[in-house]
Amino acid sequence: MTLAKPHQGKIPATVITGFLGAGKTTMIRNLLQNADGKRIALIINEFGDLGVDGDVLKGCGAEACSEEDIIELTNGCICCTVADDFIPTMTKLLERENRPDHIVIETSGLALPQPLVAAFNWPDIRSEVTVDGVVTVVDSAAVAAGRFADDHDRVDALRVNDENLDHESPLEELFEDQLTAADLIVLNKTDLIDASGLQSVREEVASRISRKPTMIEARNGEVAAAILLGLGVGTEGEIANRKSHHEMEHEAGEEHDHDEFDSFVVELGPIAEPAVFIDQLKGIIAEHDVLRLKGFAEVPGKPMRLLIQAVGSRIDQYFDRAWTSGEMRGTRLVVIGLHDMNETAVRAAISALV
Ligand SMILES: Nc1nc2c(ncn2[C@@H]2O[C@H](COP(=O)(O)OP(=O)(O)OP(=O)(O)O)[C@@H](O)[C@H]2O)c(=O)[nH]1
Numbered sequence: 433m434t435l436a437k438p439h440q441g442k443i444p445a446t447v448i449t450g451f452l453g454a455g456k457t458t459m460i461r462n463l464l465q466n467a468d469g470k471r472i473a474l475i476i477n478e479f480g481d482l483g484v485d486g487d488v489l490k491g492c493g494a495e496a497c498s499e500e501d502i503i504e505l506t507n508g509c510i511c512c513t514v515a516d517d518f519i520p521t522m523t524k525l526l527e528r529e530n531r532p533d534h535i536v537i538e539t540s541g542l543a544l545p546q547p548l549v550a551a552f553n554w555p556d557i558r559s560e561v562t563v564d565g566v567v568t569v570v571d572s573a574a575v576a577a578g579r580f581a582d583d584h585d586r587v588d589a590l591r592v593n594d595e596n597l598d599h600e601s602p603l604e605e606l607f608e609d610q611l612t613a614a615d616l617i618v619l620n621k622t623d624l625i626d627a628s629g630l631q632s633v634r635e636e637v638a639s640r641i642s643r644k645p646t647m648i649e650a651r652n653g654e655v656a657a658a659i660l661l662g663l664g665v666g667t668e669g670e671i672a673n674r675k676s677h678h679e680m681e682h683e684a685g686e687e688h689d690h691d692e693f694d695s696f697v698v699e700l701g702p703i704a705e706p707a708v709f710i711d712q713l714k715g716i717i718a719e720h721d722v723l724r725l726k727g728f729a730e731v732p733g734k735p736m737r738l739l740i741q742a743v744g745s746r747i748d749q750y751f752d753r754a755w756t757s758g759e760m761r762g763t764r765l766v767v768i769g770l771h772d773m774n775e776t777a778v779r780a781a782i783s784a785l786v
Contacts, residue, residue: 435617435771438619439599442559442560442561442562442665443526443531443532443533443534443535443560443561443562444534444535444561444562444563444564444661444664445534445535445536445537445552445561445562445564446534446535446536446537446563446564446565446566446567446660446661446663447537447538447539447545447548447549447563447565447566447567447613447667448460448536448538448539448566448567448569449539449543449545449566449567449568449569449610449613449614450541450568450569450570450571450610450618450620451541451542451570451571451574451580451603451606451607451610452479452541452542452569452723452724452743452768453541453571453574453723453724453741453742453743454486454569454570454574454620455571455618455620455621455650455652455653456539456541456569456653457476457485457488457489457538458620458652458653459567459569459618459620459650459653460474460489460536460538460653461488461489461492461494461653462467462652462653462654462655462749463536463653463655463657463660463661463673463753464492464562465492465494465496466497466498466656466657467494467497467657467661468657468658469496469499469593470496470533470657470661471496471497471533471534472496472497472501472502472532472533472534472535472536472537473497473501473502473503473525473532473534473535473536474489474497474501474502474503474535474536474537475503475505475518475521475522475525475535475536475537475538475727476489476502476503476504476505476537476538477504477505477506477509477510477537477539477540477543477688478504478506478540479509479540479541479542479543479693479695479767480695480697480724480726480766480767482697482726482727482764482765482766483504484726484727484728484739484766485538486504487728488503488739488752489711489725490502491752491753491774492749494537501532503521503554504527505517505518505521508690508701509539509540509542509543509544509650509690510537510539510540510543510548511539511543511544511545511546511547511548512547512689512690513545514547514548514550515551517634518532518548518551519551519554519556519557522535522557522561523556523557526557526560526561534564534661535561541724542606542690542693544609544610544613544676544678544679545566545568545607545609545613546609546612546613546671546674546675546676546679547609547679549563549613549667549668549671550579550666550668550671550672550748552667552668552769552784553668557740559587559670562666562668563665563666563667563668564662564663564664564665564666564667565597565615565616565663565664565665565667565717566613566614566616566665566667567615567616567617567618567660568610568611568613568614568615568616568617568618568661569618569620569653569741570611570618570619570633570637571619571620571621571665572619572620572621572622572624572625572629572630572649573624573635573746574621574743574744575633575636575637576624576625576630576632576633576706576723577627577744578627579603579744580601580603580604580607581604602692602693602770603617603674603723603770605677605678607640608640608641608677609676609677609678610723611637611640611641612641612643612668612674612676613671613674614641614645615645615646615663615665615667616645616646616647616659616663617637617646617647617648617658618647618648618649618650618653618655619633619634619637619647619648619650620649620650620651620652620653621651622649622650623651623652624746625685630649634647639648643674659723691771692770692771693723693768693769693770693771694764694768694769694770694771694773694775695767695768695769696766696775696779697727697764697765697766697767698764698765698767698778698779698783699762699763699764699786700729700762700763700765700782700783700786701730701762702729702730702731702732702761702762702763702785702786703729703730703731703738703763703765703786704731704732706729706738706749709729709785709786710740710747710749712785713740713742713747713782713785714742714745714747715745716778716781716782716785717742717744717747718744718745719781720769720771720773720774720777720778721769721770722742722744722767722769722773722778723743723744723768723769723770724742724766724767724768724769725740725741725742725747725765725766725767725768726739726740726741726765726766727739727740727763727764727765727766728740728743728752728763728764729763729765729773730755730761730762730763734751735754735755736751736752736753736754736755737745737751737752737753737754737755737761738750738751738752738763739751739752762785765782767782
């Protein structure tokens with residue numbers, strides 16, 4: 433007698449999480465371009481108002497995922513809008529005649545994966561979909577630089593202004609919460625550190641979780657589709673044992689929110705000298721400890737728009753596609769930082785560059 437597998441017939445869903453700029457969108461883009469014939473539906477959740485990730489992925493031209501299979505959830509972090517946004521989106525997706533082979537969900541870099549994974553236990557979802565696995569992408573260079581460990585001074589400073597701030601460093605906590613949820617950890621950006629740095633990153637990551645999920649290394653999120661989409665875990669059944677700091681605090685009567693982080697959009701005119709602009713932007717990011725900055729710029733005389741991606745003060749830029757005829761040209765950048773970031777000063781400094 434063969435026993436039916438518990439997940440048989442259900443659509444597998446992979447949850448991709450990881451801190452701001454770790455390389456989630458890059459990994460998904462690579463996945464869509466190498467999806468081994470699978471039809472993938474993509475749900476993208478982003479912190480910040482510009483929808484840059486969705487735009488990057490829609491532009492990647494992969495057959496595995498047509499534009500109508502890319503659904504953007506922009507109404508805040510997915511972990512806080514599960515009932516209002518995520519469940520109705522999933523229900524609609526499941527009602528489609530032409531169902532996907534696999535669902536991939538990119539959480540915002542600030543989201544806690546736990547409430548999202550727990551939502552797969554809702555009866556209407558559970559009967560149709562299972563969580564194949566949670567993949568946590570790690571920016572190895574940021575870990576090696578102490579991004580998630582050494583901001584205790586900053587937290588102490590924040591605490592002086594906000595006596596309700598009872599957590600350890602918000603970055604450190606979030607980093608641990610995203611690792612705690614993982615079935616697979618991808619140590620990304622290995623091109624930016626050497627072998628001994630990478631070994632320290634492995635040790636640091638391992639020290640922050642009690643379970644031992646598989647860790648693999650990657651550059652530019654290049655991980656085979658068979659690995660990413662073949663974990664077969666059924667994580668919804670295990671997530672109750674992978675509690676986040678926030679869930680533990682919630683059980684103690686505290687609410688969860690994202691007040692520790694802030695984002696805003698800066699709109700500018702054309703950028704005449706991109707190289708000079710980027711160079712000066714680096715200085716502003718470092719001075720104000722901006723965590724993430726991304727968006728598109730208009731360069732006079734160029735038919736293409738310039739994609740600008742900053743993670744800390746490391747900035748990538750390239751012309752990603754031509755402006756379309758109906759599109760409003762201009763420069764729009766989303767800026768994300770901790771809630772004590774001085775928005776007025778950052779806005780003024782960036783605006784003064786043009
Ligand atoms: N050097 C290097 N850069 C990388 C690698 N992976 C991604 N990047 C760059 O890092 C930046 C952020 O990558 P994304 O894929 O947008 O990161 P993300 O996790 O989706 O970011 P958020 O959605 O904002 O949280 C981009 O400029 C990427 O090109 C890598 O392995 N090495």
